[in-house]
Amino acid sequence: MRASDKAYQALLEDIVDGTLQPGTSLAEVEQSERLGVSRTPVREALSQLRKDGLIEQTRGRGLTVTDVSLDDIVELYELRQPLEQQAAKLAAQRGNTQIFTQLAAEFRNAERLIEGGDTGIKAYYNLNERLDRAIEDAIASPYLVSALKTLHLHLARIRRLSRRDPIRLKAAAIETLVIIEAIVDRNSELAASATAVHMQQSLRNALETARSRAVTERVA
Template identity: 55%
Template sequence: MEAKASDRAYAALREDIVEWRLAPGTVLQEVEQSERLGVSRTPVREALARLTADGLVAAQGGRGLVVTAVSVESVEQLFQLRRALEQEAARAAAKNRDLAVFLDLRDRFRAAADLLDDGDPTHARYYDLVDHLDRAIDDAAANPYLVAALRNLRPHLARLRRVSRDDPDRLRAAAQEHLLIVEAIADGDAGLAASATRVHLHRSLQNVLLSAERLTSTKETV
């Protein structure tokens, strides 16, 4: 029972951090979080230990455990690793892909504008589609070490979605960039899949960096 409570606490806290409901610098006290989540302190303690291992939470002096900052420097470091991993994953996926899977994704990304116009400010259906693409590439890459590295990186990247979510033009451009990646993988063109991924990540990074000043002005850390 405690293990299940720990999993629930971990999932809830992780989502709150990724969605910025728990902003960088927020102090995470066991008693407060256990009351908020409706579980005892032990599963919260275990969840915080997992989040610390993920790099989403860290000890900070006398303040205890806090949600880690996402600095401009850390964004650039994350994207440096992301480029290496995602380009290789796209290249491998193009060589090993299940054609039917990526043809379906191609059709869905061609209709992505409808998902972005559905009136949901969180764009949940669009991000579900992006997550589906990530899983499809992971499966097609067929490299458990590469996939494990990507999955460890994604919680940090998900925290940056807030930036694009507030920029409709960037979201639409990103959807087209994803479509190019999907089409290249469907065509079995490994070089083009890697190149399309590189372009997408370059533009995504530039968008995040350009938004740094705006987020800082609202007293949030990028």
């Protein structure tokens, strides 16, 4: 693995999991020492992350981790909604039915996973990731897939902020199941509509969580 890829992955993880909080200033030498590589690969990684929108140039010099405000969540969903709808639509038209049939079966079991503590939740998140990858494989269009991938980076950040509310997770699993079943039935219209529903509910949950979290932090 190249040092620049390693630096990118490491920084990406640190930003997504919150080790590098929004607003954190990223000096090249500092990061190169921390990651054990020279400045060159760090620079490359930073410029990639800037393209991803995870870091930004602030006040002339100095790169900082971008903020994730309530507005950002709304704005992110303004991109997410059309992208995921299109993805679901195309997956319904072209997807390998067998794969999605299998995923549907697993999602029918999601409630048990969600109730299974941390390991279960982890398995559930893993299942969601496999679904995302299946959809990406199904649509095959590299432009759309690339846009989805960048989107999912930002979503991962937000998800970290969301509380793992089992009730919401179960509801989400059911919404997702509707989408998958539509894909299996090659019903692209339904897949798109079900995705719209899922997006709407996800956004509402994300906002509620973020709001209460903001209040909690102000109190604490």
